[in-house]
Amino acid sequence: MSILVQPNTKFIVQGITGDFGGRHAKLSLDYGSGLVAGVTPGKGGLTFEYSTYRVPIFNTVREAVAATGATVSVVFVPPPFAGDAILEAVDADLDLVVAITEGIPVRDMVRVKQAMQGRKTRLLGPNCPGIVTPGIGENSKGGCRIGISPGYIHKKGHVGVVSRSGTLTYEAVYQLTVKNIGQTTCVGIGGDPVNGTSHLDVIKLFNADPETHGIILIGEIGGNAEVEAARWIKANCKKPVAGFIAGATAPAGRRMGHAGAIVGGAEDTAAAKIAVFKECGIEIATTPSDMADALVRAAKAKGVTLS
């Protein structure tokens, strides 16, 4: 098994007729993932055509779900409308909604999170690269790619990767794949200050997944999500974990691209987070080039086989 999504997961794309959503819908189809429908209000009844694929477009998420049995949605809708799009997926009782959109106002997300209380849907993101469960085909094809990650860098295997940053996730995944170490699932939780699924939520899922033998946890300056995850790992997780924190050289008080990556106090600096990681038995990647190696070291120390 892997976590959250499987190769046979059926999903829809909200905003499939936009440039961004359309481009990545095609890449997901190329990867062999279960994209079954698109949603764009006003374009219901049309078809998203690519190669030999004919993906039906619906006006609403509920219609798309009723017609296809999809359980997951991915949101590519522009920022002013993205919060509403997320809630439409929640309203349709999907298992998971993955919000790729970058630049959603914080107030919108505060309201969305509040409205999601008590609902069954899990949110991944926003401002995230999405999720990939690699497949067994050539270049990991046949897996489930939801979002904007490059599929071909993956390889099916036993390492879980969780990160706030897209490109750093790719970096870690690529390092693993080059070493012939595959992944169960790679999860981008997004770089915004208000997001859905946290580092800790994903760590718990990886910990419970028997196929996942080791975990790479990639964090950033700002907030305390990494610290929360690290403390839980210390108390509950026996699997080898490697960690990296980006932003050691970021000046205090400056927003470094990700709205969440801003140092507010002494507790959310890179140094403070790295200290907690060490205290919790997480192997530190000293540079971003060291992420896969760090996990190999951690696995060796625990006598765990990664591949």
Place this chain on the structure above:
Amino acid sequence: MNIHEYQAKALFEKFGVPVPKGAAAKSAEEFDAALGQLADAAIVVKSQIHAGGRGKGTFTDGFKGGVKFCKTKNDAKIVAGKMLGNTLVTIQTGPDGRKVQTVYFTQASDIKKEYYLAILLDRATSRPVIVASTEGGVEIEKVAHDTPEKIFKVHIDPAYGLGDYQIRQLIYALELTPTEGKNATKLIKNLYRMYWETDAAMVEVNPMITTPDDQVLALDAKVSFDANALYRHPEITALRDLAEEDSKEIEASKFNLSYIALDGNIACLVNGAGLAMSTMDIIKHFGGNPANFLDVGGGASKDQVVAAFKIILGDPKVKGIFVNIFGGIMDCNVIATGIVAAVKEVGLSIPLVVRLEGNNVAMGKQALADSGLTIVNGDTMADAAQKIVKLVA
């Protein structure tokens, strides 16, 4: 996006948050008109820059204090004349300081006691939080560290809004008298309404004061806004003061590039915020010093790359460039073509190390190799970082 104190106070007034009477002036000719709006009593003259620590700051000509108490309007006029156009250095401005382009005259208030009040997002709960303290007018970080029991917080349910019971909790915690409490209720209620309706990122009032006649006033005002929400607030977007921002950062924002100037000499051009931050980190790790943070984002075009190069090379401190691209979304060939075009356009004379990986990487590398330019190839981030550090050393 930050705004000046005088702009924040005008917003406060609009939302019914009581502030001392004040008026701003952008030139010496405006001093009389501004002072004419105030009573003939003591006045505080405040330099308007986007940085804290103004009171303890020093101007580059040696004049001390960016915030001054003056007994008369005439004194205020003299002091304002010394501040306006002068450059103020505070603990937050860096050694270069900031030029004071506006002064703000406010009626001096009789202070009974100072308090701290702020509203911001609590990331742990994804809810707005009001933070208040009996220790106002001092550094709140120090209060939080030394006497955490003097800091009070209420978290606000975004669906219900700020409850009256929560305001009462704060008022009792701050030990206000009934009349003060009544006045503080109005202030807190309206301040929260402003925070919420304007999409503020943070509203800080330090100090909030009580006066001998039990009035409650916001004596200072620091307000910043969520940049992602500015599209729905044109009246707030209009408050942006470009003079307070780095000219290169403004130029970058025109091309949707996220750029932040730093002190080092190795410029970075990276896609993705996390990778950009860790590129700075790895340069430092191998003994170099990053000159900037530059995230070209997910879908960088050739024009953006050319613009990014021009911005980077506009910094005279830059002695080398490190391009680090992991093309997940973007095509490495687009980046490579952009780099070649940019280098040819600007005539590069300093070392350039490029590390390309990802989507269409073979074509990208080929484009660089075929360009005839002196571009050093880096295989991994570590390899590339070591190469650029060595080249600029």
